[in-house]
Amino acid sequence: MSSAAAVDPSDPAFQLHRGGKLAVASTVPLATREDLSLAYTPGVARVCEAIAADPALADDYTWVSRTVAVVTDGSAVLGLGNIGPRAAMPVMEGKAVLFKQFGGVDAVPICLDTQDVDEIVAVVTALAPSFGGINLEDISAPRCFEIERRLDEALPIPVFHDDQHGTAVVVLAALRNATTLLNRKLGDLRVVVSGAGAAGVAVTKMLAAGGVNPAEVVVCDSRGILHGDRPDLTPSKAELAELTNAAGRVGGITEALRDADVLIGVSGGQIPEDAVAGMAPGGAVFALANPTPEVHPEVAARYAAVVATGRSDYPNQINNVLAFPGIFQGALAARATRITEGMKVAAADAIAAVAVEAAWSDGTHQAGSEAGQLRVDAIVPSPLDPRVAPAVAEAVAEAARRDGVARA
Numbered sequence: 041m042s043s044a045a046a047v048d049p050s051d052p053a054f055q056l057h058r059g060g061k062l063a064v065a066s067t068v069p070l071a072t073r074e075d076l077s078l079a080y081t082p083g084v085a086r087v088c089e090a091i092a093a094d095p096a097l098a099d100d101y102t103w104v105s106r107t108v109a110v111v112t113d114g115s116a117v118l119g120l121g122n123i124g125p126r127a128a129m130p131v132m133e134g135k136a137v138l139f140k141q142f143g144g145v146d147a148v149p150i151c152l153d154t155q156d157v158d159e160i161v162a163v164v165t166a167l168a169p170s171f172g173g174i175n176l177e178d179i180s181a182p183r184c185f186e187i188e189r190r191l192d193e194a195l196p197i198p199v200f201h202d203d204q205h206g207t208a209v210v211v212l213a214a215l216r217n218a219t220t221l222l223n224r225k226l227g228d229l230r231v232v233v234s235g236a237g238a239a240g241v242a243v244t245k246m247l248a249a250g251g252v253n254p255a256e257v258v259v260c261d262s263r264g265i266l267h268g269d270r271p272d273l274t275p276s277k278a279e280l281a282e283l284t285n286a287a288g289r290v291g292g293i294t295e296a297l298r299d300a301d302v303l304i305g306v307s308g309g310q311i312p313e314d315a316v317a318g319m320a321p322g323g324a325v326f327a328l329a330n331p332t333p334e335v336h337p338e339v340a341a342r343y344a345a346v347v348a349t350g351r352s353d354y355p356n357q358i359n360n361v362l363a364f365p366g367i368f369q370g371a372l373a374a375r376a377t378r379i380t381e382g383m384k385v386a387a388a389d390a391i392a393a394v395a396v397e398a399a400w401s402d403g404t405h406q407a408g409s410e411a412g413q414l415r416v417d418a419i420v421p422s423p424l425d426p427r428v429a430p431a432v433a434e435a436v437a438e439a440a441r442r443d444g445v446a447r448a
Contacts, residue, residue: 061133062149099172099375099448107146108173108368110135111164113155116180116203116238119308119330125151128178135177135202143365143429145372147175157183161190168195172372175364176201181238182276198371198379204242206360209367209384210420211243211304211326212250213391214358217419218324218346224301226251230320232300234293234334235307236261236277243304244280249381250388255286258300262309264292294318303327303344305334316343324348328358346416355417362391362423366432374437374446386439390431394421 048054069075077083091097099105114128132149139147148171152163164174174197176188184201191199200206219226231252233240236259248254259266259280266273266281267290273281289295294315297303301323305311308329316325316335325340327333328350333340337354340347348356367387371379396413398421421428440446 057130061130061137096447098169103146104170105172105372105375106144107148107171108139108175108372109150109164109167109171110139110147110175110177111150111152111160112177113152113160113179115155115178115183117178122155122180125153132177135175138361139175139365139368141365142361142423143369143433145365145368155183157186157190160187161194164191165194168197171197172375173198173200173368175368176203178203179238181241182274184238185241185276192378196377198368198376200364200367200379201238201242202360202364204238205246205379205384206363206367207239207306207328207358208242208246209363209388210358210360210391211328212246212385212388213362213395214326214348214356214420215247215252215302215304215324216250216388216392217395217414218302218348221414221416221419222322222324222345227253229253229301230256230299231258231302231304232293232296233257233259234296234303234305234309234311235259236266236280237306239306239328241276241280243306244284246381246384246388248283250385254283257284258289258296259284260293260296260307262307265289265296303335305329307334308332309334311335313339313342316340319343326358346419348419352423356419357423358420359423362420362428363387363432366390366429367436369429370433370436371440373433373448374440375448376437376440376445377447378445379436380439380443380445382443383436383439383445386435387432390435391420391428394425394427394431395419397427398422398425 068079087101110132112128112132114125115122117123117128117131128151132151136147136149139145152160188199188201229252233244244257244259266277267285267288268281293311297315298318299320301320303325305327311334322345324346325335325344326348327335330350333349337347337349348358350358399413399415
């Protein structure tokens with residue numbers, strides 16, 4: 041199909057996107073000659089000289105301390121795959137809009153016409169003085185792991201791959217509240233993670249940081265359970281195999297799910313109903329693939345007490361927008377040099393707490409037990425809940441100071 045044939049001018053999505061979704065707006069007046077002389081030459085020179093003498097002043101006298109770069113190479117865009125940097129721009133613009141709307145953070149989309157790891161690291165490192173943080177977006181695994189690691193080591197500002205860590209933070213928040221509803225403890229759960237890509241790796245590590253026993257986590261990829269005797273594991277999968285599956289389970293998703301309490305799907309592959317039927321009763325299924333969940337919610341509800349998806353048309357949407365605006369808002373407020381595991385766990389705790397607050401404030405909480413503060417169809421807040429980002433930001437800033445990475 042040609043590009044012209046793919047465009048439908050009557051489609052509201054095309055109508056909304058015409059001309060793009062972003063613009064640059066001045067924060068200062070330019071109504072008089074004096075305004076101009078202060079905003080530009082000669083007044084601007086005094087500020088430049090001060091920053092040259094003390095580069096840290098850029099945080100106070102430029103937009104750096106409130107601005108994030110949203111960087112992609114277009115290699116893993118939504119469910120569309122490797123569509124390249126130009127086709128990725130609408131998503132990056134959208135991400136920037138979400139940063140501003142939900143976190144009050146200015147964001148600039150940067151779509152790089154290279155998928156070479158060294159080139160991406162070099163370009164982002166060169167651009168970094170213009171920003172207070174780097175949000176990596178839609179970069180395929182396993183390259184995304186090395187890119188994030190190298191940038192995190194090279195730069196004195198937060199680097200955050202949202203496809204990994206944003207998903208992981210919200211999953212941990214949802215699981216905290218699900219276990220409360222189920223009257224269980226995180227440390228007692230047997231969890232299966234279906235998917236060992238960027239999100240699967242981050243979710244597994246986040247669960248371990250948040251209190252799940254990694255020995256009782258089993259991770260599956262398209263070839264089956266990760267375990268130390270598999271000869272085909274990439275370095276990131278080998279690391280997961282060493283961290284998880286202490287019992288040495290082998291086989292496929294059916295064997296992994298037998299008697300499991302929780303299924304977290306971040307793979308996009310379909311999971312048969314008979315495999316889900318082998319789970320322990322009264323557990324949780326988070327089927328997060330979009331647009332088609334690994335397990336249809338109606339099927340999942342036959343076997344699990346709590347069901348979540350990544351879709352907005354079902355309850356319990358696990359949506360990254362619950363995490364990244366507040367995480368960056370808090371990190372920028374603290375002028376953090378990096379985003380720590382403690383900051384991510386704090387973000388998850390804050391999101392979980394807002395869901396409890398929401399249940400009470402709207403009068404729909406369930407009464408009669410310790411879990412009565414929660415609803416089975418609202419284990420996470422709505423992405424539109426205005427309480428989320430401020431709560432996350434406050435928790436993240438406090439954690440940054442506690443972890444010793446804050447400069448303010």
